[in-house]
Amino acid sequence: MRRIYLDHAATTPIDGRALAKMRPYFSEKYGNAGSLHYFGTEAKKAMENARAEIARAINAEPNEIIFTSGGTESDNLAIKGIAYANSKNGNHIITSVFEHHAVLHTCKFLEKDGFKVTYLEVDSRGFINPKELESAITEKTILVSVMHANNEIGTIQPIGEIGKICRERGIYFHTDAVQTLGKIQIDVKKMNIDLLSASAHKFYGPKGVGFLYVRKGTNIHPLMHGGGQENGLRSGTENVAGIIGMAEALKISIKEMGKENARELKLRNKLIKGCLKIKDSWLNGSLKNRLAGNANLGFDFVEGESIVIMLDEKGIAASTGSACSTKSLEPSHVLRAIGLPHVKCHGSLRLTLGRDTTTKDIDYLLNVLPAIIARLREMSPLRKGIDISEFEGKIEHTHEGHAH
Ligand SMILES: Cc1ncc(COP(=O)(O)O)c(C=O)c1O
Structure with a gap:
């Protein structure tokens, strides 16, 4: 693959x-x-x-x-x-x-x-x-x-x-x-x-x-x-x-910084634009004054970890942007800091571009992501109107999380 x-x-x-x-x-x-x-x-x-x-x-x-x-x-x-x-x-x-x-x-x-x-x-x-x-x-x-x-x-x-x-x-x-x-x-x-x-x-x-x-x-x-x-x-x-x-x-x-930033910025903006076409999605953090290769998106009614796992099955390596993927069930302290409600923090996806990222990669991602989100939403208890807020704080934490 x-x-x-x-x-x-x-x-x-x-x-x-x-x-x-x-x-x-x-x-x-x-x-x-x-x-x-x-x-x-x-x-x-x-x-x-x-x-x-x-x-x-x-x-x-x-x-x-x-x-x-x-x-x-x-x-x-x-x-x-x-x-x-x-x-x-x-x-x-x-x-x-x-x-x-x-x-x-x-x-x-x-x-x-x-x-x-x-x-x-x-x-x-x-x-x-x-x-x-x-x-x-x-x-x-x-x-x-x-x-x-x-x-x-x-x-x-x-x-x-x-x-x-x-x-x-x-x-x-x-x-x-x-x-x-x-x-x-x-x-x-x-x-x-x-x-x-x-x-x-x-x-x-x-x-x-x-x-x-x-x-x-x-x-x-x-x-x-x-x-x-x-x-x-x-x-x-x-x-x-x-x-x-x-x-x-x-x-x-440093030598290649100017050219590479401009290249990544174009791809990143295409990626964000494409992702935001998915219903009930948003960008975490300002688009202005942001690293050229960084996109952090939120999707209602889904867990970031599930998106990461399903993307991985399609050959795409991503990260949740919350700490959940790495040992912890705590929502990301960063997303909490920008005022995202607890439940919305869980549906975040961090995609960070680099020198090897191509237009083809972004096209492929934008091709598979909508179906993944739709599939996860079909299965989501959040989507079915189950209020999970009563479980919040009752989950046992065994580890402190860390995001890279
Ligand atoms: C902002 C920031 N500080 C510190 C670190 C830790 O760096 P290192 O992996 O070299 O210990 C990271 C990477 O995970 C980071 O993103």
């Missing part, structure tokens, strides 16, 4: 050019970047070139790039690292209700440790209001963490404005740019960003590698203690091949 991948927000295939650059660092160039001999210096040199390349891509200095294992680690390092290093100056953190769980769960953890966290609301289109952020600031605020674009609905936050507010008040500003790096031009200086999280596998790089940008002079503690690699901020032997692959993938993504 021909397989169509429409889940690029979860992960992307590695770019062949990045993979080719990585290969020698698994085999003949296997040195530890910390070793003094030939093998070590060879690896170190390649790693430092990659660091400089990445720094250039976001207008940072090479020594402001700290290599990590990916987005989750970068978010943890940024938030816990700032919180513990600056607790003498205050214990208040501001974030938003619809961050990735790597941020939200880290904040929840810090709350248990005595920190106070304000979770900013988002409006129905999927944006936080910088004015609300401004009024949430107290003299105890040490950190603001707001994501660049949301991973479920793709809405792009006004981080330049937020950065300015934070810089004027001397508060650290962290942004989770996992969904945007390689898709939107980022300038950490212009945007007044102090800390930025990124993950290679979202921009056609390898999995298990990412970085945290840490502005020079930032007071931050490490999470990992050991050999003192990465300026003492992240001990552990560096993933040299992964780092080299990440730098190459980022370089290519």
Whole structure:
């Protein structure tokens, strides 16, 4: 069966050019970047070139790039690292209700440790209001963490404005740019960003590698203690091949960004238009200021998971956009945040496009989806007028959900 991948927000295939650059660092160039001999210096040199390349891509200095294992680690390092290093100056953190769980769960953890966290609301289109952020600031605020674009609905936050507010008040500003790096031009200086999280596998790089940008002079503690690699901020032997692959993938993504965004936008808009022809459907989140490859649709009377399973049977890989597909029965915290009623959150479908997506793929999806929705509606207790609201909250949750 021909397989169509429409889940690029979860992960992307590695770019062949990045993979080719990585290969020698698994085999003949296997040195530890910390070793003094030939093998070590060879690896170190390649790693430092990659660091400089990445720094250039976001207008940072090479020594402001700290290599990590990916987005989750970068978010943890940024938030816990700032919180513990600056607790003498205050214990208040501001974030938003619809961050990735790597941020939200880290904040929840810090709350248990005595920190106070304000979770900013988002409006129905999927944006936080910088004015609300401004009024949430107290003299105890040490950190603001707001994501660049949301991973479920793709809405792009006004981080330049937020950065300015934070810089004027001397508060650290962290942004989770996992969904945007390689898709939107980022300038950490212009945007007044102090800390930025990124993950290679979202921009056609390898999995298990990412970085945290840490502005020079930032007071931050490490999470990992050991050999003192990465300026003492992240001990552990560096993933040299992964780092080299990440730098190459980022370089290519940025170079091809303009053309690729325009291409995806056209396909995405066609997809949304086609999906909205299905009765009782809607788009979650604003169409404006949204990542080019993101579509998140809602369908009344059906469960997102059932749509995903039936699409998979037709060879199409999608995601619910709610966390239900991944271990949890909780509706998506993102869709709840934009004010969708509990029952409507369950009928969501996230389709995220990428470099391999073609017009033919979109046509095929638009050809099979209406029948799938109709079939599911035929079977739906919701459609038959059974009120499931009485069951809400009675479902046992065994896991916390996570959306990628
Ligand atoms: C916005 C956002 N932050 C963080 C992460 C976590 O990144 P990683 O998979 O590299 O740990 C993801 C991906 O799942 C994401 O979409």
